[in-house]
Structures are given as structure tokens and as C-alpha cells.
Amino acid sequence: MSGRVIVITSGKGGVGKTTASANLGVALANTGASVALVDMDIGLRNLDILMGLENRVVYNLVDVVEERCKLRQALVKDKRLPNLSLLPAAQTRDKTAVNSDQMKKLCEELKELFEFVLVDSPAGIESGFQNAVAGAEEAIVITTPEMSAVRDADRIIGLLEARKDEIKEYRLVLNRIRPSMVKNNDMMSVEDVLEILSVKLLGVVPEDEEIITSTNKGEPVSGTDNTRSGLAFRNIARRLRGEDVPFMDMDPQNSTWFSRIAKFFNPAARV
């Protein structure tokens, strides 16, 4: 079996690459697939924190590449899902610790062991990004609906287009959208973003406070049933597996009777 190596990148920092990687990893694992999460943000590792596994890290990616340990020793099994593993980055090194060839070799190895290999790319367009995409065949570009993020995403897409021999498919995830702001024309809509980026849309994730608590707890939202963002990530995972899932209804007017009552008593309530 040869797995799919998907790099999750954005250009801009802070738009939700690591959050998306963690949540997609959990969502895919919950559908039954074997998943490896690879943190390529060497020196500024975060994926282990989001997964709640930071106290279980013994070896990391740089140890594997420098042959101080075997790959299996470095992979950390998720504490809830046996078919999900994390290959952490090194916190005490930096992005020069790895080169593209080493990354390609590592991805080849991981492909044989897992159905999905999700590579969390660092921000930027320099060697950190270049190493992260080195072994990938597909890419997910994350952006938020803001001009700065869209500008950077455009740059990244240009760079991914240049690698069309290796990266066969790239799609967009629009993160942290606030439907009420879009309705008031205070925020770019999905169409506005696609007008500039002209790329296939994989999913849209609404802004959700639960993400903050989930990060602190180390429990990605897509593992539980009660959040909108979690549902969005689960839908994206299903689309990655080839299912045709309709996009979530983001229209704030279509809120439930309960949320309308809640808003009546407290207009500031975010429901």
C-alpha cells in the first residue's frame, strides 16, 4: 500500500495550518484510515501541543534523519486513536537541520506505513516550506478571508504550480470565516477569495472559540461532536477520502430557534 502524502501550507503564519493538520488527522483516523502527522516546523514545534502528546515525545524527526533512531521509535502513538501517529519536530534545532532529499526519503518511508501522511508546513516560502513540500504529492492551502492571507496564499499557489510534476493536486481550505461579518460586507466571502485564488475549494471552517480551548486541552475539536468547526473538519476529511459532501450552511439567518431565543436574551451571544 502506498499512502497519500499531503502537505498543509499557507505562506502566511497563524492562519490555522497546525490546527487543520491536527484536526484532519483525528478526523481521518476516525474514519478508519491509518494516519501519520509530520511536524515540519523545526524549531517552533506546535503540533505535539495541539495533539496533547508533548510529554510523550522522546525522539523527533531530526533524530530520524540524522539516524540516531529508527522511524518507529520516533513516531508517537496518539493517546486516543491507535491508528494515528505523530512524528514531532525538533524544538532545539532550526530549519537548516533537514534538507529536501532527506525529507523525500522520509516521506517514501512513511508512505509505506500509513494511508495518509499529513505534513504540517511552517510559514514562509523559504527552505522550511521547500523542505515540507519536498516529499508531497498533494497540497492543502489554508487561508483566512483577509487580504494579507490571500496575498500570501496566492504566492504559495504560484510556487506549488511551479512544482506541477510533483504536486499533482492542490486545494483550498478557507479558515476562520465569520458568516455574519461576511453578510455585512465586513469580511471577504468565499467567492471573493476564490475570485483571486482560482483554485479548487476543499472546505470552509467557521470561526469557533472552541478551537482555543481544544488547543489548551490538547484535544482537537474534530474528535468530538458538538462544534461547528469540528464538523467542518470532519467534512473535509470525508472529501479527502473522495466523498461528495455538501458545504455547511454558514448563513447566520438559518440559525435554530434556540439560538434565536438565546440571542434575544443576550444579543452578544455567539450562537
Added chain:
Amino acid sequence: MSKIAIISQPDQGVLIDVSGCTTMQEAIDHLSSTLQVSSQFWKGSNVALNLGKLELAPNQVAQVLAIAKGVGANPQTVWSDSAVTRTGLTQNNVQIGTGAPMSLPKVNLDSSAQHDFVQEEFPEEPPIERSSEEDITHFYETQDGESLKQEFSAPVEEPEDKAVKTAPLPTVLYLRQTLRSGQTVSHKGHLVIIGDVNPGAELMAEGDITVWGALRGIAHAGIGGNVQAEIRALKLQPIQIRIAHAIARSPDRPRVKFASEKFTGPETAKLVEGKIRISKRSID
């Protein structure tokens, strides 16, 4: 300095300049993404490549040459500042350029001249008169080119002045692709892009610039003083337009609602009495 530039001059051929790149991978990335032109364009042209300070081993040189050849651009001459690369070039049987390669036109856009610029009243909304017969009025503020005028040979106070350089511009660079942020194209003639020009992309031409799509980046026509140059697009929504020495910028309002922006139709920008004017008439 931009990472890649395509510079073409009718008498000298076309130069692909990647000297702005710092690593080979960058150069390859930009070569592949920007060189999507029809192979017809390269036929009959003398194509050259400028590698700048990039240090490439012989096999890397071969790789870079292969990419260029893959899109139909077969570089006959290659410039390089690095001795290591030159060895590689000789091994690949490529002629090494002597002297200086063609460069991007030097354009002096002295931003200290901003203080001089004329405050014009312009409506917040696109003026409704756009549909009238006359040339439509200033939609953008224009920078007064007073301090810049000495740089260019063409005087601009009198549009009827025939001293303006009107040398024929026989070649047109025709690109069928969307330019993404970070990509630049420069041409010593007219420039035609079939596709969009995204914010962050830059176009430079000595002649006209025509975009069959949305122009949302920066376009500079009439480099070298050609005040007759025009910029036209199906959707003229640029960050900045520059014609010869004049600069105009879009009004300061949030530019985010691209999909729902009122589509006003194809428009042309040209210099009228030293100021950039936008009109819907394509032929004048």
C-alpha cells in the same frame, strides 16, 4: 529585485533573468511557473538566460537548461557571475555571455515627490458619468511628476508635442496565463496578458499593456518616456497604474469584495495632460 523577469528587446532577443533568486530551487520554481508561454513565442527569438550569482554544479545547470527547453525556450547564451556555474555551462556546451546582460529598465519613481501631488476631488463611488460619451474623469489621484520630468526625454505639458518618442514598437509579448503574486514580466514593446494579474504581480512595458482579465496588480506602461502608452483591462482594478513618469493609485477604500464588485466593463487608462485618466472608450 524581483525573482524572475522576462525582458525582451526586439533587436536583442529575450532574456530570462533569474539573478534575483538566491537558491537553485527558487530559480527552478520561478522558471517553471512563469514560463508558460506558447512555444510559438520562443521560435525565432534569440533566447538568453541570466543566472546572476547562482552557483550551480554541472548537473544542476543541465536541470535548469532542461526546464527552459521544456517550455520551448532554448537558451543560446547564458550569463553567470559565478565561476563554478561557468564551468558547468561549458560542460553543457552553452555559450557564456560576455559583458552585461539586458537589464530591467531603470525607472526613477522618486517617492519624495509625493508631497507635490495634486489633491483632486474624486467621488467615493465610481462616477455615474462613466457611461457618457466623454472621456471619463479622474477616478484616481495622480502624482505630479515635476521632479521626475528631468529623467525622461519626453516633455508632458503639451500632449501635442511631437518630440515624444514614437519609435515603432514592433514586438508584442503575449502570455496566456494568470500572473500570481510575486511574478513580474517586463517587455520592451507591447505586453498582452490573457489571464488575471493578481495583487502582488507586476507588469512593465515600454509600450501598451493589455490584460484580457482582471488587472489587480501593478502595471507600468510607457517605460522610457512613452507618454502615448495605454493600459487596458477587462477589469481595471489595479493597486497602482504607472504610465511613463506618472503614477496613479486606486482610491483608499477596502478592496476586499472582489466577487461582488460592480463590474463596470473594460477600461483604458492613458495620460491626458500629464494626468492618468480612465475611460471606457477603447479606441481614441
